[in-house]
Amino acid sequence: MKTIEYFKLQAKNLYKDFKTQKPYFDPSLGNHLFEYTPKFFDVDALVTDFDIDEGSFTLMNAQHIIAKLVGFKKWTEMLKASMPALELARLLFDNQHKISYEEWVDYFTDIENENNVILDDEYKLDIFKQVFADVDGHDTYVFDYRLVRMEKPSNENQIIKPKKIEEKMKTTVQISALPLVGADRNEFIEVANAKFEDVLDRIEAENPQLTRKLWNAEKYIDEELLTPDMLPIGRDYALSLVDAFLVNYVIGLAVQADEQAAAALK
Known part of the structure; x- marks a missing residue:
C-alpha cells in the first residue's frame, strides 16, 4: 500500500471511530457530553490534545489530525511532501509507542545543533530507521493514540515458542x-x-x-x-x-x- 493511501485509511478509521459518537448527560458536570466506542484510536485523548470540535467532525478533519500526528501542519502539506518525508511519517505513525513526533524533533534538532548542520528528509529517514524503527527498547514519554488489541489469541492461532x-x-x-x-x-x-x-x-x-x-x-x-x-x-x-x-x-x-x-x- 502506498504511503498516502495508508494515511487515507488511517483517516477513514479515525472518522469511523468518531461516528460511534453518542451523546449523554453528565450530572456531575451539569453538561451534555459525548462518548465513543472506538476501534482504532483513543478518541477522547485526541479530542483533548487536539482541541477537536466534536459537534462537527468530518473526514477532512480526520485527515487533518492524522497529518498533525506525524508532523505536518495540514493534509495538503502531506500530499506535497517528498517520498523520504512520507516514509518517515509512516514510520513515525507506526512507532508511536517508541517515540512521539515531538520527541523526534528534539532528537534530530540536537544533532543539527551539536554539529551545525541541517539534515534533509533522506538523512532524517536513515537516522530514524537505525535508531528507532529497527531497534527495540524505546518507550515514548508522550502518548500512543492508537488502540492496541489485547485479546488473547486462540490456541488455534497461537504461536508456541519451542x-x-x-x-x-x-x-x-x-x-x-x-x-x-x-x-x-x-x-x-x-x-x-x-x-x-x-x-x-x-x-x-x-x-x-x-x-x-x-x-x-x-x-x-x-x-x-x-x-x-x-x-x-x-x-x-x-x-x-x-x-x-x-x-x-x-x-x-x-x-x-x-x-x-x-x-x-x-
Missing part, C-alpha cells in the same frame, strides 16, 4: 559493568569498524579521508556507546546500539573533518 528458545530468552547475557573487556570489547570494536564505513558512505562526507583519520573505534566503544545509567543491558541489544548510535557520532566526525579541511585552506 522450549529451548524460551530457556535461551531467560538466560540472555547481560552487561553489568563498564568498560567492556576481553572478548566482548573485541567484538564490539570489530562491529564498530565494520559499520563505520557503511555509515560514512551513507552520509556522503565531503572529506572522507580526514573523517577516517578521526575515527577511533576503541574510543567510541569505551567512551561513547554505553553509560553506567544504561546498565544492566542485554549484550545483544547493546551490540545493536553500535550501529544505531553510530550515525550521529560519524556526523560529528565529518563536521570536524570539514572544519580541519577549511582551516588548511586558509
